[in-house]
Amino acid sequence: MFRIQCCKSTNIHTITAMIDFFSGIIEYEFLRNAIFAALLASISCGIIGSYIVARRMVFISGGITHASFGGIGLGYFLGINPLIGAIIFSVLSALGIRTFSKRSEIREDSAIGILWSLGMAVGIIFIFLTPGYAPNLMTYLFGSILTVTNFDLYLMIGLAVFTGLFFFIFYRLILFISFDEEYARSHNAPVETINYLLLALIALAIVIHIRVAGIILVISYLTIPQSAANLMANDLRKIIFLSIFLSFAGSVLGLIASYYLNIPSGATIIFVFILIFAIVRISKTVSAYLKKKKIGKSAFRFTSYKRTPQTGSGPKS
Amino acid sequence: MKLLLQLTNVSAGYGDEPVLKDINFSVHEQDYIGIIGPNGGGKTTLIKILLGLLKPLSGQVTRYEEARGSFAGYLPQQSQIDTRFPITVRDIVLSGLMSAKGKFRSYNGDDRLMAEMMLEKMGISHLANRTARELSGGQLQRVFISRALISSPKILILDEPGTYVDNRFESDLYKLLEELNHKMAILMVTHDVGTISYYVKTIACVNTYLHYHQSNIITEEQLEAYNCPLQIITHGDVPHTVLQKHEHTHDHSHD
Numbered sequence: 001m002f003r004i005q006c007c008k009s010t011n012i013h014t015i016t017a018m019i020d021f022f023s024g025i026i027e028y029e030f031l032r033n034a035i036f037a038a039l040l041a042s043i044s045c046g047i048i049g050s051y052i053v054a055r056r057m058v059f060i061s062g063g064i065t066h067a068s069f070g071g072i073g074l075g076y077f078l079g080i081n082p083l084i085g086a087i088i089f090s091v092l093s094a095l096g097i098r099t100f101s102k103r104s105e106i107r108e109d110s111a112i113g114i115l116w117s118l119g120m121a122v123g124i125i126f127i128f129l130t131p132g133y134a135p136n137l138m139t140y141l142f143g144s145i146l147t148v149t150n151f152d153l154y155l156m157i158g159l160a161v162f163t164g165l166f167f168f169i170f171y172r173l174i175l176f177i178s179f180d181e182e183y184a185r186s187h188n189a190p191v192e193t194i195n196y197l198l199l200a201l202i203a204l205a206i207v208i209h210i211r212v213a214g215i216i217l218v219i220s221y222l223t224i225p226q227s228a229a230n231l232m233a234n235d236l237r238k239i240i241f242l243s244i245f246l247s248f249a250g251s252v253l254g255l256i257a258s259y260y261l262n263i264p265s266g267a268t269i270i271f272v273f274i275l276i277f278a279i280v281r282i283s284k285t286v287s288a289y290l291k292k293k294k295i296g297k298s299a300f301r302f303t304s305y306k307r308t309p310q311t312g313s314g315p316k317s
Numbered sequence: 318m319k320l321l322l323q324l325t326n327v328s329a330g331y332g333d334e335p336v337l338k339d340i341n342f343s344v345h346e347q348d349y350i351g352i353i354g355p356n357g358g359g360k361t362t363l364i365k366i367l368l369g370l371l372k373p374l375s376g377q378v379t380r381y382e383e384a385r386g387s388f389a390g391y392l393p394q395q396s397q398i399d400t401r402f403p404i405t406v407r408d409i410v411l412s413g414l415m416s417a418k419g420k421f422r423s424y425n426g427d428d429r430l431m432a433e434m435m436l437e438k439m440g441i442s443h444l445a446n447r448t449a450r451e452l453s454g455g456q457l458q459r460v461f462i463s464r465a466l467i468s469s470p471k472i473l474i475l476d477e478p479g480t481y482v483d484n485r486f487e488s489d490l491y492k493l494l495e496e497l498n499h500k501m502a503i504l505m506v507t508h509d510v511g512t513i514s515y516y517v518k519t520i521a522c523v524n525t526y527l528h529y530h531q532s533n534i535i536t537e538e539q540l541e542a543y544n545c546p547l548q549i550i551t552h553g554d555v556p557h558t559v560l561q562k563h564e565h566t567h568d569h570s571h572d
Contacts, residue, residue, distance in 0.1 A: 176412040187416035234448040
């Protein structure tokens, strides 16, 4: 990371800031925690987000995220840890969306829209009813990787370990069910169980990472690195590993940038994610263009010198 | 010939009104049955019952000699599958071993070798590392056939197998099916009645009720008697409902 940064910019201030940042990691616990949180978030979200993107579940994830705000409000109102309220709300709304859209004539995207706004409304009302000022409300809305507590980190470690193990053991089953549910069902695979477990896992991942990225931004950890990885690889396993890497790299770069520019960390990290995505997208287009040019040239050579009917049979994409 | 599967007085459907009523139907070893019928007549529902994807509202489904996990191979309609899903061709074929493998056992080199062999047989072994979205409809169809066959099923069920394939592959496919028919029963849903009467041994007409026709030659009068009108809606092709002697026409002009 360090090398990349200093090669990009020879600005002496940048280097000083970088050194500041790295000595800060050694010196300050909150920076160490932030890096550690970024790593854990990248592992959990890299895995679960790849699943979300592959199965086109981004919208349902957005719905779950916002529905959890109701739980945060309830937590404030009852004086318990808002995270616990959020976990309950998000898991229930995740399972609720599926069950509703399956058992009644409400379609899934409508069910998502309804629970999304219900959660937000409940949250606003409870926070309004809670006497006094809600001190950490902004943290829940926008997140703050720099203020993660040890409790948050324990939760994130637990989630990362569980998610990693779950996908390691059931990878093929998850892959096959996600690709063709009906075929899996015809082979007596536990389709419903796996689907519901993964939905619950999505809900948990969202809530636990609200502390890091906030309700408004948590979806970025679950979609942007994965979408970039999706452009580079075409196999779910590779997409998972790539998005973990891109997500961690983006988080650290974002942290450095936010430290140097003195701007909010969450938003900066997401900006870096988008930047990574754009770079991947553009370089893909450029390399495809160069390949095409090369093939075009070699085909020309064939026809002009050797007179063979062969033409370049390079990949279409 | 050994009985593989039997439906006794089966009614099936999704709401209160059954799509299929009083179905009595059995599949024996080496059967080659064409399933025809109008759209909405219950062909897909019948397949779901046969595959165990749908529980009947009443009646009984009996499976004989259930070899562990490899009872029925199934070739779905491509329109039901998200072909942009990030999965390699090799993995798609391996997914045909899902029930043989159970929930926990991992896939080993033997399984991968078997998948390669299936792809080799279908002439697409060079595509093993590609993903679904990089393939043409015909190539994907071969992948799905490999998936259906990798577990050496007792029954092979095909839903409109000719839809996405070119003419050449279509005739290859029917040759392959004829060969496979020595080892397994084949059930094929199709709207291409010309083809069906040429290759299949018997015909099942499905329109709420099921009429089993013990021959591969069926006349228009018989179809009418079975209450099985064929509303053949094909793309630009002239529908041919006259199914006289082995008249083999598969001159589909669709892409």
